[in-house]
Amino acid sequence: MYMESIERYLSEVGPVYAALLATVFTWLLTAAGAGMIFFFRNLNRAWQDVMLGFTGGVMLAASFWSLLNPSIELAEKEYPDMSWLPAAAGFVLGAMFIFGLDKVAPHLHINFMAHESEGMKTRWHQTTLLILAITLHNIPEGLAVGVLFGAAANGTDGVTIASAITLAIGIGLQNFPEGFSVAVPLRRHGVSRLKCFWYGQLSAIVEPMAGVLGASAVLYINPILPYALAFAAGAMIYVVVEEVIPETQRDKNTDVAVLGLIGGFVVMMVLDVAFG
Template identity: 75%
Template sequence: MHQIEHFFEGIGPVYAALLATTFTWLVTAAGASLVFFFRTLNRNVLDPMLGFTGGVMVAASFWSLLNPSIEMSERLFPGWSWMPAAVGFLLGASFLYFLDKLTPHLHINFGAEETEGMKTQFHRTTLLVLAITLHNIPEGLAVGVLFGAAAEGMPEASIAGAVALAIGIGIQNFPEGIAVAMPLRRNGVSRFKSFWYGQLSAIVEPFAGVLGAVAVMYMQPLLPFALAFAAGAMIYVVVEEVIPETQREKYTDRSVMGFIFGFLVMMILDVALG
């Protein structure tokens, strides 16, 4: 781990964020590649995997983002340490709320009549990819912001913590790739197209990661707000998208245990490595 930390310290925050979020994108592609070997995946497997994804995101939101935001605020805004975290969290959730209302998309296990956002004639495949793309924006942003915070010498953030977050996001991106590609394959889309759309859903992460790193490097006082912003956006995704998708069949208890396991994995990663 020390070697990885030294490597990222030596290449600068923007390039580090790009590499880390490229890794998370490639893990999504690895998950999507399972369509070359399987035509479908049973819901009793997929739902707990999606639950695991939600658990990782919730744990990352607190341990990697909100907690450092509050600690920074105690030093930067004495007497108002709660304010940046609260404002940033609300803005992040609101940002995803408006994206959700404006962008046409369809959640993975939902019927065509349950399309959300602006009315459109987009194909079901496009709507599915747009849904996961919205999901991935805050993940990439979170990784980039944390690398930027560490590069600025903030004692509450570290390269090791940013790497731990990238690893956690990468782990939970594997089932996301499966969750996009498998329904497409089941609906008759070719193996290659199913894989292509599955990996495409996470290509936004490197862009969001670089944006987050650049933003905090030039606006240091906004760091606590930016960390909380990413946390609010991630929690919105979990509550609005991930959890409802795991509660539509009879495997709800397994999904909850998947959530618990995902939370534990991310918490251990952050505390042990960060």
């Protein structure tokens, strides 16, 4: 009943505004996760790795079930002789987009040492580099939600408002532990709890911007839709493989981190199949 009411409301307000509301929801869940720093001094490293693994699992499942699969289905109708091209090209472009940002933007992954920072060399504080790493991580998530709302508005077969809402819920679920995972390392570096919360939630502020951009792009340039869906998938997969998985494998908790990833994948898959 509640899902139907939300679906009806978001279909009435238009895809761009719907994408904004959905990504504000994912941002707020990041803030809620970061707010846990007020109640806990630290986070056991094993649990942190499990939570990061869960994040990766959700992103992997969302990349296929919510993005790549609709892209391929759409391409089969519009490009029957080359149905593989939009998905393949969009996927590569999405991965290369994040690859380019990764090489240019200074950042430091969670659980990495200061001398392992990536991107352009800078004298920025380690805290800033940590925040930038998660910010880069959140761009494809917001983009994916926005693209899906735009696709639903265009009447794309296999893509509905419900599937876009489901993706936003999945992204939000993994944003909650992610927000806490950002705040904890900052606390270890001596940052106050209030600043840990502020910086933790700030890392997801790009999601509403990316969501609006994604919805607007596919709404007004309909032919790019299968490419845009695959683009978001490629960007998310790059983040998982280059950032999330390595972060979970740097300590002795590799097995439970993998179980966290499996759990995240199953949760997102069930959400998408059951409600999308």
